Amino acid sequence: MRFLLEQARDHLEAGRRLHAEGDWKRARYNYLKASEYLFKAAKQSKGRLKETRTRQAEELLETAQSMGAKARKARGIGRREKLPVGLEEEAAGWIVLEKPNVTFDDVAGLDSVKEQIRIKLIYPFTHPEQAEKFGIKKGGGILLYGPPGTGKTLIARATAAEIDAAFFSVKPSEIMSKWVGEAEQNIEKLFRIARSYDRAIIFVDEVEALIPKRRSSGSTVMQRVVPQILAELEGFDQEDGALLFVGATNEPWALDPAVLRPGRFDDKIYVPLPDVEARERILWLSLQDKPLAPDVPYRGLAETLEGYSGADIVNICVKACSIPFLEAVKAGIERDVEMRDLLSVIREVRPSVSPKEVSKYDNFEFR
Numbered sequence: 001m002r003f004l005l006e007q008a009r010d011h012l013e014a015g016r017r018l019h020a021e022g023d024w025k026r027a028r029y030n031y032l033k034a035s036e037y038l039f040k041a042a043k044q045s046k047g048r049l050k051e052t053r054t055r056q057a058e059e060l061l062e063t064a065q066s067m068g069a070k071a072r073k074a075r076g077i078g079r080r081e082k083l084p085v086g087l088e089e090e091a092a093g094w095i096v097l098e099k100p101n102v103t104f105d106d107v108a109g110l111d112s113v114k115e116q117i118r119i120k121l122i123y124p125f126t127h128p129e130q131a132e133k134f135g136i137k138k139g140g141g142i143l144l145y146g147p148p149g150t151g152k153t154l155i156a157r158a159t160a161a162e163i164d165a166a167f168f169s170v171k172p173s174e175i176m177s178k179w180v181g182e183a184e185q186n187i188e189k190l191f192r193i194a195r196s197y198d199r200a201i202i203f204v205d206e207v208e209a210l211i212p213k214r215r216s217s218g219s220t221v222m223q224r225v226v227p228q229i230l231a232e233l234e235g236f237d238q239e240d241g242a243l244l245f246v247g248a249t250n251e252p253w254a255l256d257p258a259v260l261r262p263g264r265f266d267d268k269i270y271v272p273l274p275d276v277e278a279r280e281r282i283l284w285l286s287l288q289d290k291p292l293a294p295d296v297p298y299r300g301l302a303e304t305l306e307g308y309s310g311a312d313i314v315n316i317c318v319k320a321c322s323i324p325f326l327e328a329v330k331a332g333i334e335r336d337v338e339m340r341d342l343l344s345v346i347r348e349v350r351p352s353v354s355p356k357e358v359s360k361y362d363n364f365e366f367r
Contacts, residue, residue, distance in 0.1 A: 001044055003284075003298070008037035011105075012060070029103060031064035036288065044294055098167040100157035107151055107158050108285060108310065109278020116269050117142070117159055121244055125163045125199070141233055141245040141264055143207070145252040146271035146361055147353040149311030152248040155271065156203040165199035165244070172209040184228040191232045191243075199242045207247030208254040226256055233264040252364060260366055268366055273358060274310050276302050282310050286317035291324075293336040301342060307351045307358075319345045 015030035038057035042050050104114050124131040124138045131138070144152040153169075160167035168190065175186045194200040204210055211226055233245060247265065249255065259265055274282060280302035287296075305313055320341040327333040 001041060004037045004041040004044070008034045008041065011037065015060075015063075026103065028064045029105065031060050033105065035060035035064060040288065098157075098160075098169060100161040100167050102154060102158045103161050104158050106285070107154055108281035109274050110151065110155070110271065113144075113155065113269055113271055116267065117155065120267055121159055122162050125242065138242040139244050140266050141247070142267045142269055143252070143255075143260075143265040144246065144248045144269050144271050146250070147273060147309060147358060148250045149309030149352055150271045150273060151310050152271050153203070153205055156201065156246045156248065159244075159246070160201045160203075163199055163242075165201050165242070166194070166197045168194055168200065168202045170202065170204050172204065172206055175210060187228050187232060194243055201244040201246055203246045203248070205248045206250070208249045208251045211247075211256050211259045212254055213256050226258070230258055230264065233259070252366070270361070272361070273307065273353065274313075276306070278310070279305050279308070279313060282313045283317065286314050287321075287337065290317075290321055291336040293338045296337070296339050296342070304346060307353075307355065309352055312349065312352050316342065316345050316349055319349070 011030040011034035015027050015034060018027035018030060035057045038053050038060065042053035042057060045053055107114065120140060120142055124136050130136075144155060146152065157167060157169075159165075170190060175183055175190070190202065194202050211229055245265075252268070260268065276299075280298045283298050283301055283305075305316075308316070321337050323341045323344070324333075324335050324337055327335065
């Protein structure tokens with residue numbers, strides 16, 4: 001109960017602050033979250049206290065809906081995002097433009113990672129006068145590295161939403177081509193389209209497949225592709241626009257060293273497995289809208305899940321919810337998700353990253 005009320009209070013305070021600043025979209029999000037937490041708290045309350053919390057939650061829900069209308073009017077939300085005129089045909093269907101709707105509030109834990117990204121990619125946009133005063137440039141490149149399933153893609157999407165940037169998510173396989181010269185043209189095309197926006201983020205997952213160590217690659221294509229990418233990255237943090245390049249990798253040791261020097265990937269940010277607070281938050285985000293028994297201890301579960309990645313924990317929650325679902329479908333038994341469901345799944349599902357692999361990341365250093 002205490003956790004629910006604290007979360008409701010924090011989101012309400014954030015919503016009021018953002019409301020006063022005219023940030024309708026983020027204000028709406030925080031009002032909605034405050035409403036959700038209060039509804040949960042009301043469900044566990046009794047008598048007049050339950051009525052009061054339910055009424056407050058309903059009022060916050062109405063406020064959030066009004067924020068949504070203002071946000072759509074101010075920013076034209078609802079229109080389909082399109083590539084710039086004349087570039088649709090060049091995109092050839094493989095350049096995916098998104099407008100992510102997740103924020104850092106949806107990223108459990110990783111506070112130090114978020115702060116590094118704010119300094120590099122967010123604060124220069126939200127505080128332009130101070131950034132100019134201290135010579136902090138907009139744009140640039142960062143590398144997110146760490147074990148699989150730790151939320152690197154979610155962080156990149158949330159960064160785009162935080163600064164209202166066009167988000168280009170590209171896979172190395174979509175850039176590469178068996179035709180001589182086409183891969184280099186695809187790279188040039190991607191950066192040219194991204195530069196046509198005032199704010200844009202290019203996100204490449206498994207970036208080591210696109211920029212591998214050239215000595216370890218026998219491909220003649222890669223011998224041409226890597227220099228092309230390096231040329232596009234060179235000094236783009238000095239441009240007038242705001243182009244951000246975010247790469248994610250589970251194999252930082254496989255990257256070409258040339259991409260790691262200043263002016264390319266200026267910052268290398270380690271995204272570790274979630275700590276106990278983050279694991280508790282992931283459990284809450286995964287189960288908050290499910291019929292959950294009131295005696296499920298989030299903190300106790302979080303402590304049990306040490307060594308599990310965020311993706312592992314989400315998967316455990318999905319599997320646990322499927323147990324009472326199947327009982328309802330096959331036997332007509334209606335019940336909530338209980339502690340025994342979660343524990344039975346945990347006994348079967350092992351962490352996807354071994355302690356030996358975690359140690360490899362913890363001890364890795366860029367040279």
